[in-house]
Amino acid sequence: MNRTGMTLEETDRKLVALLRHDARRTTTSLARALNLSRTAVQARIARLERDGIIQGYSAMIAPDVVAGVQALVTLCLAVRPCRRITDPLLSWPEVERIYAIAGDRDAVLVVSVASPQALSDLADRLRAVEGIASVETTVILSARAGCPEKP
Structure with a gap:
C-alpha cells in the first residue's frame, strides 16, 4: 500500500x-x-x-543553468513536530524540496544556490533557525533519472 x-x-x-x-x-x-x-x-x-497518486506535473530544469550549485542539506531537529520547522523553509527561494527521513537525521532539503559561498551562507542561515540542532551539506555533482525506459 x-x-x-x-x-x-x-x-x-x-x-x-x-x-x-x-x-x-x-x-x-x-x-x-x-x-x-x-x-x-x-x-x-x-x-x-x-486519488492523489499523481500529485502534479513539473519541468526538470538543468541545475547548472538555473543555479551554480545544487546540494542536499540534512537537518537534525530539536523540535517536534518536525513540520513546525520544515514547513516555513519551503518559502525560502533556495529550497526546492524537503523530505522527512528516518534514521539519525530528520529531514533532507534539496537546494539550489548560485555559488559555494551562497551554500555556506544558506547553511549559516539554517543553523540560526531555532529548533535546528545541526546542518550538514552535500554538494550534488551529477544526477541521473531513476526511471527505466520501459517498465
Whole structure:
C-alpha cells in the first residue's frame, strides 16, 4: 500500500513509471505501451490524479543553468513536530524540496544556490533557525533519472 492507503495494480505502476520518465508523453503513446485503449489510459490517469497518486506535473530544469550549485542539506531537529520547522523553509527561494527521513537525521532539503559561498551562507542561515540542532551539506555533482525506459 502507498501513502493514500491504495495498492497500485501492475498496469498502474507501469503507467506511473512511464509518466515519471516523460510526463509529456501522449495518451496514445501511453496506450500503445500499455496495450490499452486511449480512453482506458485517460480514465486511469484521471483516477490516479483524483486519488492523489499523481500529485502534479513539473519541468526538470538543468541545475547548472538555473543555479551554480545544487546540494542536499540534512537537518537534525530539536523540535517536534518536525513540520513546525520544515514547513516555513519551503518559502525560502533556495529550497526546492524537503523530505522527512528516518534514521539519525530528520529531514533532507534539496537546494539550489548560485555559488559555494551562497551554500555556506544558506547553511549559516539554517543553523540560526531555532529548533535546528545541526546542518550538514552535500554538494550534488551529477544526477541521473531513476526511471527505466520501459517498465
